[in-house]
Amino acid sequence: MSADYDRLFHSPDAVQTVDEEPNRELPPAGRDGVMPQGTASSADAPSSAPAAHARTQTASVPHQTWQTENPSQVTGQLQPVPAHASQRVPNNGMMRTPQAPNGARHEQQRQTPPPAPRTAPAPPPSHYYGDSADQRVPAQPQTASAASMGNHRAIDALAHVGVRSVVKxxxxxxxxxxxxxxxxxxxxxxxxxxxxxxxxxxxRRNARDSYQIGVFGLKGGVGKTAVTVALGSALSSIRGDRILAIDADPDGGNLADRAGRQSAATIADLLSDQELHRYNDIRAYTSMNGSNLEVLSSEEYSAARREFNDDDWRSATDIVSRYYNLVLADCGAGLFQPGARGVLSTVSGLVIVASASIDGARQAAITMDWLRQNGYQDLLGRSCVVVNHVTPGTPNIDVEDLVQQFERHVPAGRVIVLPWDKHIAAGTEIQLDLLGKAFRRRVVELAAALSDDFDRLERR
Incomplete structure (x- = not known):
């Protein structure tokens, strides 16, 4: 019996049996290092080979059922992690202490501390989004730099940087x-x-759509046609785009003669043509002066079968608006005429021409009152008043006082005083370069005042 005992505990095979698989876990110890029930301690180790063989089997059993999946469900407290198997196998002097071989596979497992409780406070609600606590996901942090950048391009910000020219x-x-x-x-x-x-x-401001301007005056001989040609020539020479002036006077207007007639075609010929698909098709019916202003003349008064009406105006503007950026209308003396009503229904700007006389001032005042009382109050806010000196010399009216009275009904800076000009008074073709310096400057100021409304949202 003693020989078998020594051979069992002192043989290399017995020691190797305990440590031949250091990777496997041994049964865990109880609380405070106490072995669980059913596991033999070093004090109670029997002196027989079957007991040693039983201990060998116990040491080689893998760790399967000693630790529950959720210890808090059993005891209500977190259970400590079991120690390493080498700490639970006592050394009674009869067994050699196994030396742990080198290598990561045979390293002893560290005693891990108890896991931290899972009751950490949640971050503030402002950092989360979601309906429930399980669905809340941390939101992306918004830095000050990202918020300030936004979706703007860096090249767009350079447009606001002031640059001084080195050459005057x-x-x-x-x-x-x-x-x-x-x-x-x-x-x-x-x-x-x-x-x-x-x-x-x-x-040079961009005019959305085809901007239309009407030139009105209740009294004949105040210079409506001359103002239309001079205004259109100034706009065309400065802007450089296509500008058309239409003779909308049903009483035999002479717009084409004052602008320079080049074509015998009239607006009636344009309306009768059903094959107008390009700009060159329209150009065949218009005349052009030295400032590139195009003019569409009215039908010859002696040969006309009827007067120019609102249907003619709407049909003509529907055609030419696709090819011209600005359209001017040289209207007659009456506001109740069908042609004048058609022009008022489509134009976005207005020029009221009055002579530098008390009679002409009254007619201009009547025009403004008529517009206000007939539903054209908004159009009056986009109107300009022209006080035209049609005769040389000093008029019998205080022009400065007249300007102040008119500025009470139209925006400031929209009352233009045109001096008498001998080139206009000649009654021939009007050329912009032959106009006097003062007259030409006043016409440019009139064009600038009307251009201020090009980008306004409200229209007709």
Whole structure:
């Protein structure tokens, strides 16, 4: 018996039996290192080979059922993780202490601390989104830089950066121009030239759709046709796009004669053509002056079978609006005429022409009152009043006082006083370059005032 005992506990096979699989876990110890019931301790180890063989089998049993899946359901407390198997197998001096071989596979398992309770406070609700606690997902943090960037492009921000030109534009007239010519000293533009460039900038504003402007006057001989040609020529020379003036006077207007007649075609010929598909088809019926202003003349009064009416105007504008950016209408003297009603129903701007006389001032005042009382109040807010000196010399009316009275009914800066011009008074074809300097400047100011309404949302 003693020989078998020594051979069992001191043989290499017995020691290897305990440590031949160091990877496997041994049965866990109880609380405070106490072995669970049913496991033999070192004090109670029997002195027989069957007992040692039973201990060997117990040490080699893998860890399967000693630890429950949720210890808190059994005891209500978190259970400690069992210690390593080498700490639970006592060394009674009869067994060699196994040396752990090198290598990650044979490293002893560390005693892990108890897991932290799963009752950590949730982050503030502002950092989450979702309906329930299980569906809440942390929201992405919004930094100040990301919020300030947004969806704007970096190149767009450069449009607001001020840049100074290193080269000044030389003056083109006046004493500054002569100083530059004689000494090459560039003093820059004069205040008058800077003001003129500002007027040009306003006139070059983009007009949405085909912007239509009507020229009215209740009294004949106040210069409506001359104002229409001069205004259209100034707009065309400064803007450079297509501008058309239509003779909408049913009483035998002479718009084509004052602008320079090149074609014998009339608006009646245009309306009778059913094959108008391109700009060149329209161009065959219009005349063009030196400023590239095109004119569509009315039907010859002696040969006309009826007067120009609202249907003619609407049909003509439906055709030409696809090819011209601006359309001017030279209207007659009456507001109750069908042609005048058709023009008022489509135009977005208005020019009221009055002569520099008490009679002409009364007719202009009647026109403004009629517009206000007949539902054209908004159109009156986009109107300009022109006080035209049709005769030379000093008029018998205080023009400055007249301007102040008219500015009470239209926006400020929209009452334009045109001086008498001998080129206009000649009654021939009007050329923009032959107009007087003061007359031409006033016409440019009139064009700039009307252009201020190009980007307004409200229309007819």
């Amino acid at each position: 534009m030389p003056s083109q007239r006046g004493w500054r121009h002569w100083v530059y010519v004689m000494t090459r000293i560039n003093l820059g533009l004069s205040p008058d030239e800077i003001y003129e460039l500002d007027l040009f900038t306003r006139i």
